Amino acid sequence: MVQNVEKNSFIALENLGKSYLQPNGQTISIIENINCQLQVGEIIALLGPSGSGKSTLMRMIAGLIPPSSGKVLYYNRQLMGLNPGVAIVFQNFALYPWLTVLENVELGLKAKGEAKDTRIQKALRMIDVIGLDGFENAYPKELSGGMRQRVGFARALAVEPELLCMDEPFSALDVLTAENLRFELLDLWLEKRIPTKSILIVTHGIEEAVTLADRVIVLGRNPGRIRADLPIKLPHYRDRKSPEFQALVDQVYKILTNPDLPDSSSQAATTTSTPKPPASQKYQSLPHVRIGSVAGLLELLEGRQEKDLYRLAQELLLEVDDLLPIVEASKLMDLVAITEGDIQLAQRGEKFINSNIDERKAIIRESLQQHIRLVQQICQLLQAKRNHRISEELVLDILENYFTSKEAQRQLRTAMDWGRYAELYSYDEPSGEIFIEESVTESEESE
Numbered sequence: 001m002v003q004n005v006e007k008n009s010f011i012a013l014e015n016l017g018k019s020y021l022q023p024n025g026q027t028i029s030i031i032e033n034i035n036c037q038l039q040v041g042e043i044i045a046l047l048g049p050s051g052s053g054k055s056t057l058m059r060m061i062a063g064l065i066p067p068s069s070g071k072v073l074y075y076n077r078q079l080m081g082l083n084p085g086v087a088i089v090f091q092n093f094a095l096y097p098w099l100t101v102l103e104n105v106e107l108g109l110k111a112k113g114e115a116k117d118t119r120i121q122k123a124l125r126m127i128d129v130i131g132l133d134g135f136e137n138a139y140p141k142e143l144s145g146g147m148r149q150r151v152g153f154a155r156a157l158a159v160e161p162e163l164l165c166m167d168e169p170f171s172a173l174d175v176l177t178a179e180n181l182r183f184e185l186l187d188l189w190l191e192k193r194i195p196t197k198s199i200l201i202v203t204h205g206i207e208e209a210v211t212l213a214d215r216v217i218v219l220g221r222n223p224g225r226i227r228a229d230l231p232i233k234l235p236h237y238r239d240r241k242s243p244e245f246q247a248l249v250d251q252v253y254k255i256l257t258n259p260d261l262p263d264s265s266s267q268a269a270t271t272t273s274t275p276k277p278p279a280s281q282k283y284q285s286l287p288h289v290r291i292g293s294v295a296g297l298l299e300l301l302e303g304r305q306e307k308d309l310y311r312l313a314q315e316l317l318l319e320v321d322d323l324l325p326i327v328e329a330s331k332l333m334d335l336v337a338i339t340e341g342d343i344q345l346a347q348r349g350e351k352f353i354n355s356n357i358d359e360r361k362a363i364i365r366e367s368l369q370q371h372i373r374l375v376q377q378i379c380q381l382l383q384a385k386r387n388h389r390i391s392e393e394l395v396l397d398i399l400e401n402y403f404t405s406k407e408a409q410r411q412l413r414t415a416m417d418w419g420r421y422a423e424l425y426s427y428d429e430p431s432g433e434i435f436i437e438e439s440v441t442e443s444e445e446s447e
């Protein structure tokens with residue numbers, strides 16, 4: 001597809017996709033059909049659940065990994081290899097411990113082939129801008145986490161990148177240090193003191209995204225696609241308590257908690273030549289939460305007035321990343337209903353909280369059998385075997401058609417946790433065998 005390249009756009013993504021070949025020979029699609037343009041002068045936040053491919057997308061834009069389909073355009077030219085206009089700030093700082101602050105900051109300039117004099121001059125200037133003046137000769141281990149990340153910023157900015165990419169740059173810092181650094185960075189950006197045209201930040205924090213960004217791109221999972229591309233037009237500095245700010249956070253919550261919304265890439269698909277993947281490639285993905293957490297959420301919802309997810313998370317002091325998977329699992333099991341970012345107990349959820357332990361197990365059993373495909377498949381496989389025993393390898397083989405090996409393991413573990421709670425099957429971890437207890441099979445067979 002040829003896009004209408006906007007005047008200010010310098011990076012464009014066209015039908016971009018990434019897939020990986022699994023050890024079993026299957027190809028797993030991580031990201032699919034991403035179309036968007038990055039404009040000069042904007043801070044873009046890339047949000048999405050864990051595993052939705054945010055870092056993968058950022059790495060493709062930076063040219064650190066090649067796309068499997070589609071392309072990244074840099075000034076209308078297809079990117080081959082590293083993107084010369086991009087520098088990255090990593091979550092874990094990625095500093096060389098044996099180099100001083102100055103030497104670490106110089107690194108990118110050295111790689112660009114800058115002469116020693118200009119290298120030192122530029123590095124010192126950026127060290128000053130970023131608030132590390134006086135620490136040029138210190139080693140990373142002598143610095144606090146916040147200061148180490150300042151070195152990460154200075155190193156990335158010293159090369160004067162057109163696009164500064166940041167992969168969860170504040171998440172390894174304590175809350176106050178993160179807040180301070182976030183605002184200092186915003187200050188430098190708004191005052192045009194840092195030499196970069198745009199910033200792309202990968203984050204898990206909805207509030208962080210709405211605080212910093214001019215545009216929030218929300219990715220969905222399995223595979224990662226653009227679910228929404230929202231402009232944030234509030235003037236800086238934004239008041240987190242203002243109704244406008246809260247309404248935007250609410251809106252992002254709604255998008256993240258509503259997997260049924262059409263993604264913007266599928267709307268765009270009418271104008272692209274890329275065929276849509278067959279529906280069979282989409283496999284229900286289980287959020288990795290324990291039934292205990294689901295029960296905890298249901299109990300919290302009982303008799304509550306406050307049904308707005310965003311406020312609920314604030315009140316419970318839960319990060320969105322902690323709350324959303326629990327909400328998603330509850331929704332998959334038909335225990336809660338979510339409409340427009342508001343959550344309420346579904347009939348089954350009401351019944352659950354008013355039940356004793358055995359009744360609760362029966363409710364979850366029924367729900368899993370009706371709604372959770374992986375559990376259904378495991379039960380069918382167990383029923384098909386005369387001794388009602390299967391090896392976990394069999395389940396992993398199925399899962400690896402849809403997920404990476406690591407994710408397949410996590411899916412299996414979640415299905416084991418849920419199915420064991422519901423007493424649908426047991427799992428012997430050392431031998432990796434899934435089986436139905438004698439008493440269960442006997443009573444089923446006599447029915």
Ligand SMILES: Nc1ncnc2c1ncn2[C@@H]1O[C@H](COP(=O)(O)OP(=O)(O)OP(=O)(O)O)[C@@H](O)[C@H]1O
Nearest residue numbers: 020030049050051052053054055056057404406407
């Ligand atoms: N080299 C690789 N080979 C196989 N799978 C990979 C590789 N790199 C990433 N993945 C898989 O791609 C998926 C997306 O990973 P990615 O790190 O981009 O997601 P993310 O949205 O940034 O996640 P998080 O928020 O947890 O950091 C994951 O399931 C991950 O396991």
